[in-house]
Amino acid sequence: MSGNPLSLLEGVRVANVGAELFAESIRAQGGRAAQVDWKPPAGGDRQTAGIIERMSACDEANERAAERLQAARPTWIDVATAKDVIPGMQDRMILHSGPPIAWERMSGPMRGAVVGAILLEGWAKDEREAERLGANGEISFEPCHHHSSVGPMAGVTSPSMPVNVIENQAPPELGGGNRAYCNLNEGLGKVLRYGAYSPEVLDRLRWMREELGPALRATIRAMGGLDIKNLIARAIHMGDEVHNRNLAATATFIRMTMPHLADAVGDGKLVARAARFISGNDHFFLNYGMPSAKASLEAMRGVENCSLVYTMARNGTDFGIRVSGLGERWFTAPAKMPIGLFFPGFRQEDANPDIGDSAIMETLGLGGFVMGAAPAIVQFVGGTPAEALRATNEMYGITWTRSRDYTLPVLEFAGAPMAIDVRKVVETNVLPIINTGIAHRQAGIGQIGAGILRAPEAPFREALLALAEKMGV
Amino acid sequence: MPSLARVLPGAYQDSIKLMRISSAASARPGVRQAMAVLGTPMNLEQFRGAGFPMEAAKGAGPNDLVLAVLAESEAAAAAALREMEAALTARPQASPGFIPPLSFASLDAALGADPGINLALLSIPGPWVRREAERALRKGLHCLIFSDNVPVEDEVVLKRLGREQGLLVMGPDCGTCHIGGVGLGFCNVVLPGPIGIVGAAGTGIQEALAAIDRAGGGVRCALGTGGRDVTDAVGGLAMVDAIRFLAADQAAEVLLILGKPPEPRALQAILGALGEAGKPAVIHFVGADAGAIRSAYRGKADLRAAGTLAEAGHLAASLSKGGAAPPAPIPSPDLLAKVTAWAQSKKDSRRRFLRGLYTGGTLCAEAQAILRKTLGAIRSNAPLVKADKLADPETSPGHTVIDLGDDHFTRGRPHPMIEPSLREGQMLREAGNPETAVLLFDVVLGLGAHPDPGGETAKTVARARREHPDVLCLCSVTGTAGDPQGLETQRRKLEAAGAVVAETHAEACLLAEAAFREMAG
Numbered sequence: 001m002s003g004n005p006l007s008l009l010e011g012v013r014v015a016n017v018g019a020e021l022f023a024e025s026i027r028a029q030g031g032r033a034a035q036v037d038w039k040p041p042a043g044g045d046r047q048t049a050g051i052i053e054r055m056s057a058c059d060e061a062n063e064r065a066a067e068r069l070q071a072a073r074p075t076w077i078d079v080a081t082a083k084d085v086i087p088g089m090q091d092r093m094i095l096h097s098g099p100p101i102a103w104e105r106m107s108g109p110m111r112g113a114v115v116g117a118i119l120l121e122g123w124a125k126d127e128r129e130a131e132r133l134g135a136n137g138e139i140s141f142e143p144c145h146h147h148s149s150v151g152p153m154a155g156v157t158s159p160s161m162p163v164n165v166i167e168n169q170a171p172p173e174l175g176g177g178n179r180a181y182c183n184l185n186e187g188l189g190k191v192l193r194y195g196a197y198s199p200e201v202l203d204r205l206r207w208m209r210e211e212l213g214p215a216l217r218a219t220i221r222a223m224g225g226l227d228i229k230n231l232i233a234r235a236i237h238m239g240d241e242v243h244n245r246n247l248a249a250t251a252t253f254i255r256m257t258m259p260h261l262a263d264a265v266g267d268g269k270l271v272a273r274a275a276r277f278i279s280g281n282d283h284f285f286l287n288y289g290m291p292s293a294k295a296s297l298e299a300m301r302g303v304e305n306c307s308l309v310y311t312m313a314r315n316g317t318d319f320g321i322r323v324s325g326l327g328e329r330w331f332t333a334p335a336k337m338p339i340g341l342f343f344p345g346f347r348q349e350d351a352n353p354d355i356g357d358s359a360i361m362e363t364l365g366l367g368g369f370v371m372g373a374a375p376a377i378v379q380f381v382g383g384t385p386a387e388a389l390r391a392t393n394e395m396y397g398i399t400w401t402r403s404r405d406y407t408l409p410v411l412e413f414a415g416a417p418m419a420i421d422v423r424k425v426v427e428t429n430v431l432p433i434i435n436t437g438i439a440h441r442q443a444g445i446g447q448i449g450a451g452i453l454r455a456p457e458a459p460f461r462e463a464l465l466a467l468a469e470k471m472g473v
Numbered sequence: 474m475p476s477l478a479r480v481l482p483g484a485y486q487d488s489i490k491l492m493r494i495s496s497a498a499s500a501r502p503g504v505r506q507a508m509a510v511l512g513t514p515m516n517l518e519q520f521r522g523a524g525f526p527m528e529a530a531k532g533a534g535p536n537d538l539v540l541a542v543l544a545e546s547e548a549a550a551a552a553a554l555r556e557m558e559a560a561l562t563a564r565p566q567a568s569p570g571f572i573p574p575l576s577f578a579s580l581d582a583a584l585g586a587d588p589g590i591n592l593a594l595l596s597i598p599g600p601w602v603r604r605e606a607e608r609a610l611r612k613g614l615h616c617l618i619f620s621d622n623v624p625v626e627d628e629v630v631l632k633r634l635g636r637e638q639g640l641l642v643m644g645p646d647c648g649t650c651h652i653g654g655v656g657l658g659f660c661n662v663v664l665p666g667p668i669g670i671v672g673a674a675g676t677g678i679q680e681a682l683a684a685i686d687r688a689g690g691g692v693r694c695a696l697g698t699g700g701r702d703v704t705d706a707v708g709g710l711a712m713v714d715a716i717r718f719l720a721a722d723q724a725a726e727v728l729l730i731l732g733k734p735p736e737p738r739a740l741q742a743i744l745g746a747l748g749e750a751g752k753p754a755v756i757h758f759v760g761a762d763a764g765a766i767r768s769a770y771r772g773k774a775d776l777r778a779a780g781t782l783a784e785a786g787h788l789a790a791s792l793s794k795g796g797a798a799p800p801a802p803i804p805s806p807d808l809l810a811k812v813t814a815w816a817q818s819k820k821d822s823r824r825r826f827l828r829g830l831y832t833g834g835t836l837c838a839e840a841q842a843i844l845r846k847t848l849g850a851i852r853s854n855a856p857l858v859k860a861d862k863l864a865d866p867e868t869s870p871g872h873t874v875i876d877l878g879d880d881h882f883t884r885g886r887p888h889p890m891i892e893p894s895l896r897e898g899q900m901l902r903e904a905g906n907p908e909t910a911v912l913l914f915d916v917v918l919g920l921g922a923h924p925d926p927g928g929e930t931a932k933t934v935a936r937a938r939r940e941h942p943d944v945l946c947l948c949s950v951t952g953t954a955g956d957p958q959g960l961e962t963q964r965r966k967l968e969a970a971g972a973v974v975a976e977t978h979a980e981a982c983l984l985a986e987a988a989f990r991e992m993a994g
Contacts, residue, residue, distance in 0.1 A: 341493055
C-alpha cells in the first residue's frame with residue numbers, strides 16, 4: 001500500500017486470506033478482493049515455518065541476485081564445435097541433461113542417446129560395442145550443467161557436435177560476460193535427444209555437424225550477434241511460452257536470420273537445405289532459448305545467502321535443483337512422470353520419467369510459468385485459458401520478482417513470474433509447473449507426446465534446510 | 474479388426490486438440506485405437522505404425538485431417554468416429570469472464586498482482602494469525618482479523634506494530650466492519666454519511682447500524698476492534714487508534730463508540746483519545762453504568778452516553794443531522810398492549826422464566842444488561858457478571874440467555890448467523906420446557922448472514938406455537954432497509970408465524986420485562 005493510511009476509507013482493496021465467502025461477498029458489493037488460498041505454511045510444520053521466518057537475510061541477497069537476472073542480455077554470438085568451446089570438454093566425454101548420473105541408472109532414452117553419440121563420434125562400431133563402452137567406464141559422463149551447457153531431453157552432447165554459443169552481454173558488475181552452450185535442435189520424431197540412434201538419426205546429426213552448423217556460424221558471424229532476450233519477449237507476445245511452444249520464436253528467428261544465411265552461405269542448394277530444415281521444426285528456437293536462460297541464470301549463481309533457484313533439470317531418472325547460495329550442490333529426488341497428451345499409438349504407460357535440461361525455461365520463469373500467455377497450448381493444463389492464467393498466477397506465489405523484459409499482455413503486461421525462491425516453495429507448498437516433451441521409455445523410439453508436471457517437493461525442502469544451516473539460522 | 478476412417482481435406486486443426494480428441498475416442502469401450510491427425514509424412518508413418526491400414530489415409534496431405542478408428546465392432550468404430558467429428562466442432566463451455574477472479578497462494582503473490590491492496594482480511598487458524606498479520610502490516614496493509622483463538626500476546630504485538638506503522642489492526646474476533654462503502658464479514662447495507670463507528674462488538678455494531686438506517690442516517694465507516702481490545706491486557710490499543718484515525722478523517726463528523734465495558738486503563742485511554750478527537754461522540758458500552766461513564770469524561774469532550782445499542786445508533790444519526798431528536802418511545806404502545814394482554818392471561822401459569830437464544834453475542838449481552846435490572850440474575854454461557862455463568866450451557870435454570878455463537882455450539886458447525894436452523898432444536902426444547910414463559914431471540918440480517926434467517930426461524934416459531942401455545946415468542950430483527958434479505962419481508966414472516974416482533978432489540982427486552990412484571994403483578 002502506498003500513501004496516506006486514511007485512504008482506506010475512500011476505497012478498500014482486500015487481500016482475503018482464508019474463507020473465500022468473504023471475498024465473494026466483497027465482490028458482490030462491487031468491491032475488489034484478491035483471494036489468498038491460505039494453507040498452513042510448510043504444510044503446518046512449525047519448525048520449518050519458523051526457520052523460513054528467520055531467513056530474512058535472504059531478502060537482500062535475493063534482491064541483488066535478481067538484479068543480475070533482470071540485467072542479463074543473452075545474445076547468440078556463434079556456432080562452434082563442442083570440444084573447441086565448452087569449458088572442460090574432453091575426448092571420450094559425453095554431456096547429458098539433469099543432475100549427475102552413471103550408466104547403470106540411466107533411463108532408456110538417455111542410454112539410447114549415449115549410444116547414438118558414441119556411434120556418431122566413431123568410438124564404437126555398433127550398438128553393442130557402444131553399450132559396452134558406456135557401461136565399462138570408458139566414457140566419462142557429466143551433466144551439461146557442469147560445463148556451462150544445457151541440452152533438451154537427453155541433452156547428450158559429444159565433442160564433435162556443433163553448439164550454439166550464447167553470451168550474456170550484461171555489464172560485468174551485473175554478472176555479465178559469461179557464456180552458455182547448447183547443441184542444435186534436430187526436429188521432432190526419431191531424434192537423438194529422445195534416445196533414437198537409427199542411421200537416419202546419425203545421418204542427420206552428421207549433416208548438422210558438417211553443413212548446418214557451419215552455415216549458422218557464418219550467418220551469426222555476419223549478423224554480429226542476435227539479441228535472444230528481445231526475441232523471446234516478442235515471441236511471448238505472439239503466444240509462445242518458449243518451452244512447449246516455440247512457433248512464434250522460430251518464425252521470428254527465421255525471419256531475422258534467413259537473409260543473412262543466404263548472404264553468408266551463398267550456395268543456393270545449401271541455403272535451401274538449411275532453410276527447409278529449420279522451417280520444418282517449430283522447436284528449432286528451443287536450443288537458443290535454453291542456453292539464453294542458462295546464461296541469464298548463471299549470472300546469479302553463488303550469491304551468499306541467496307535462496308533463488310538457478311537450476312532445475314532432469315536426467316530421466318532424477319530431478320535436481322541448485323540454489324544460488326549453495327553453489328554447485330545438487331538436491332535431487334526421483335523424476336516424476338509427466339501427465340500428457342500422446343501421439344497416436346502411444347499412451348501414458350509408454351512414457352519415460354521427466355527428462356531434460358529444458359526446465360531451465362521454467363527456472364527463469366517462462367515455459368509452464370507463463371502458460372497464461374500461451375492460450376494455444378492451454379489444453380495441457382485443463383483445456384481453458386482460465387486454467388492457464390490460474391497456473392501462471394500461482395507461480396507468482398513462489399517467485400521472487402517479475403521480469404522487466406518478458407511481459408504478458410493478457411495479464412495487463414505484468415512481468416513473467418521470475419526466480420523461484422525455495423523459501424516460498426516450501427512455505428506455500430506450491431511446486432513449480434514444468435511443461436515438457438515426453439520420451440518413450442525405451443531407447444530408440446523417440447518423442448511420444450507432450451505434457452506437464454510439477455517438480456517434486458523434497459529437493460526444495462532439503463535445499464532450504466541446507467541453506468538455513470549454512471546461514472546459521 | 475474393423476476399422477473406419479475419414480479424410481477431411483483442408484481441415485487444419487491444432488495438434489494438441491487432435492491429441493485430446495484421439496485420447497478421448499481411444500478411451501471409448503470397444504475401441505482399440507483412435508487417431509485424429511493431419512496427414513503429414515511423420516504422422517502417416519505413426520498411423521501405419523499404430524496398425525491402421527494405409528488406404529484409410531489415401532490421398533491425405535499435410536493440411537488434410539485424417540480420422541481413423543480401430544475397434545472391436547463396426548458399431549463401436551462408427552460411434553467413435555462420430556464422436557471425433559463432433560469433438561472437432563464442439564465449443565468449450567463458456568467461462569463467465571475472460572479473466573476469472575484469480576486466487577493466490579500467498580499474500581505476497583496477491584500483492585504482486587495488485588499493489589493497490591490496502592487491507593488484509595484474515596480468517597485463518599488463530600495460532601497462525603500473528604505470522605500472516607505481521608507480514609501484512611510490514612507491507613503497509615491494514616488488518617482485519619476475523620479469526621479467533623489468537624493468543625492475547627500476539628494481539629498486543631500486532632496492535633503495537635500497527636500503531637508504529639500507522640495502520641489499523643481490527644480484531645482478532647472482529648466479525649463486522651464497514652469500510653469504503655463495503656461491508657466486511659457480517660454487516661448491514663447502509664447509506665454513506667458522516668458517522669464513524671468504532672466497535673468492540675459485532676452484532677452491537679449491526680444493531681446500531683440498523684438504528685442509524687431507521688433514523689435516516691448514513692455511515693462513513695464501522696471499524697471493529699475485537700472484544701478483547703477493551704481489556705487492560707490489550708489496553709484499548711485498536712479502539713484508541715481507530716478513534717485517532719477517524720479524528721483525522723475529515724468526512725467522519727460524528728463518532729459512535731460501542732463495545733462491552735472497557736477495563737479501567739483501557740477506558741482511560743479511550744476517553745483520552747475521544748477528548749483529543751474533538752468531535753461529537755456517542756458512547757455505549759453494553760452493561761456499563763452510563764452514569765459512571767458520564768462522570769469519567771465529564772467536561773473533557775463533547776460526549777453523550779446512550780442507554781442501549783439502538784439508542785446509541787439513533788443518537789448518532791440525529792447528531793449527524795444537526796439535531797438531537799429523541800428516539801420513538803419504547804416499547805411501542807401497540808406491542809406493549811399485546812404483550813400485556815398475553816401476560817394477563819398467564820398469571821396463573823407455572824411457566825415463570827425467560828429463555829433467550831441468541832445468534833448475536835452482543836445482543837445476548839444487551840439482553841442481560843437490560844433484564845437483570847428488573848428480573849434479577851440472568852444466567853448465561855456468556856455472562857455479563859461472572860457469578861451468572863451457566864454451569865452447563867445445555868440446561869437452563871431460571872432466567873437464562875444463551876449465546877449460540879459460543880465455541881461450545883459452533884465447534885465443527887457453522888455459526889448460527891450463517892445457519893439459523895441450527896437453533897431449531899434448542900428453541901423447541903426450551904418451548905417444551907414447562908418453566909419457559911417467554912422465548913426471546915434475535916434475527917440478524919445483512920451481508921454474510923443466511924439468505925432467509927427470518928423465514929427459517931419463522932418455521933421454528935410456527936412449530937413452537939403449535940406445540941406450546943402458552944409460550945410467548947418475542948424477537949427483534951437487526952437489519953436495514955438495504956439488506957439483501959428484505960427487512961420488512963423478514964419481519965412479516967416472523968409475525969405471520971406468531972412471533973411478537975420488536976423494532977429494536979432493546980424494545981424486545983423491555984417487552985419481555987413488561988410481560989414478567991405483568992405476570993408477577
